[in-house]
Amino acid sequence: EVQLAESGGGLVQPGGSLRLSCAASGFSFSGHWMHWVRQAPGKGLVWVAHINPDGRTTGYADSLQGRFTISRDNAKNTVYLQMNSLRAEDTGVYYCARAGVLGGLDYWGQGTLVTVST
Amino acid sequence: QSALTQPPSASGSPGQSVTISCTGTSSDVGGYNYVSWYQQHPGKAPKLMIYEVTKRPSGVPDRFSGSKSGDTASLTVSGLQAEDEADYYCSSYAGSNNVFGTGTKVTVL
Numbered sequence: 001e002v003q004l005a006e007s008g009g010g011l012v013q014p015g016g017s018l019r020l021s022c023a024a025s026g027f028s029f030s031g032h033w034m035h036w037v038r039q040a041p042g043k044g045l046v047w048v049a050h051i052n053p054d055g056r057t058t059g060y061a062d063s064l065q066g067r068f069t070i071s072r073d074n075a076k077n078t079v080y081l082q083m084n085s086l087r088a089e090d091t092g093v094y095y096c097a098r099a100g101v102l103g104g105l106d107y108w109g110q111g112t113l114v115t116v117s118t
Numbered sequence: 119q120s121a122l123t124q125p126p127s128a129s130g131s132p133g134q135s136v137t138i139s140c141t142g143t144s145s146d147v148g149g150y151n152y153v154s155w156y157q158q159h160p161g162k163a164p165k166l167m168i169y170e171v172t173k174r175p176s177g178v179p180d181r182f183s184g185s186k187s188g189d190t191a192s193l194t195v196s197g198l199q200a201e202d203e204a205d206y207y208c209s210s211y212a213g214s215n216n217v218f219g220t221g222t223k224v225t226v227l
Contacts, residue, residue, distance in 0.1 A: 035216070037164075044121070044221035045156070045164060045207050059215040062119040095163060104154035104169030105209075111163060 002026040002107045004096050009112030012086055016116070020081040022096030022109055030054075030074040033099035036081045039111075040092040050099070051079065086116045122147060122208055122219035129225040130198045138222045140191040140208030148189035152211035155184060155193045159204045167206075168193060200226050 008020040022034070036048040049060045049070040058070050069082040079096055093111040100106030123141040130136040140147065140155075147153055153171045156164040166175050168184035171191060181196045191210070195202050203226045208219035 037218070044205075045158075045209075045218045046121075047209070047216040047218050050216065061215060097164075100166070100169065100175070102169060102175070103152065103173065104166045104175070105156070105164075106166050106169075106175060108163040108165075 002098070004098065004107055004109035006094065006096050006109045006112035009094065009114045011115045011117065013118055014087060014116055016086050017082070017084045018086065018114060020083065020094055020096075020112060020114070022079045022081075024077045024079070024098070027098070027107075029077040032101070034070075034072060034079040035097045035099060035105055036070060036079075037095045037097055037105070037108075038090075038092045038114075039095070040089070043092070048094070049081065083114070086114075088116050090114060091116045119212065119215060119217055122210060122217055124206075124208060124219040124222045126220070127223045127225065129227055130195075131227045132198055132200065134198050135194060135196045136198060136224060137192050137194045138206055138208075138224070140193070140210075140219045142189050142191075142210055142212075142217070144189060146210040146212035146217055147186065147191050147208075149213075150211045151186070153184065153186060153191040154209045155182075156207045156209065157202075157204045158207065164207065195224070198226050202226060 035050040067085045072079040095111045097105035098107040155168040158164040
């Protein structure tokens with residue numbers, strides 16, 4: 001069974017940093033692109049970043065202005081999101097998702113909540 | 119990289135059909151056949167309903183169908199059922215990144 005489990009969320013002050021992790025199981029992790037998607041409270045889904053299977057190709061939402069970095073460790077079946085210079089508007093639930101071989105984001109984790117506040 | 123435009127809401131009675139539009143540009147929806155649709159119930163993770171414009175993952179009812187014309191993609195839900203009441207989001211590949219739509223709340227009357 002495919003499972004994605006996010007962790008690392010919590011309360012952080014503006015300007016702070018946080019590292020999210022997403023542990024994958026039940027599939028060949030090193031064969032899939034992985035994505036992070038976030039959702040502010042009561043708002044819509046926003047694509048954040050993606051990374052290719054070998055970790056050498058990444059892409060980010062323009063709005064992040066270089067503050068976030070996606071990475072992966074295929075030996076640990078884990079994808080990460082390093083978030084720096086956090087702002088109040090970064091508050092929300094962060095989901096990791098697997099890109100299916102056939103297309104689309106076919107499996108999602110349950111999300112981890114990040115709150116940026118004093 | 120602006121969000122794709124969706125109507126905020128749509129509704130229909132049980133058994134009826136509802137169609138949701140998703141308007142982008144030639145740099146995303148119009149430029150690639152990589153449009154996906156997701157269903158999200160309150161408090162739950164999104165679920166993939168359509169990928170590559172028209173394809174349904176295994177397990178998704180054939181009441182759900184997708185199409186595209188130019189810079190606008192559409193999701194049609196036929197034979198509406200109570201469990202179809204949810205938020206729906208489109209998404210498109212946009213070159214080196216991806217973009218989601220603004221979301222549509224579907225209400226089953």
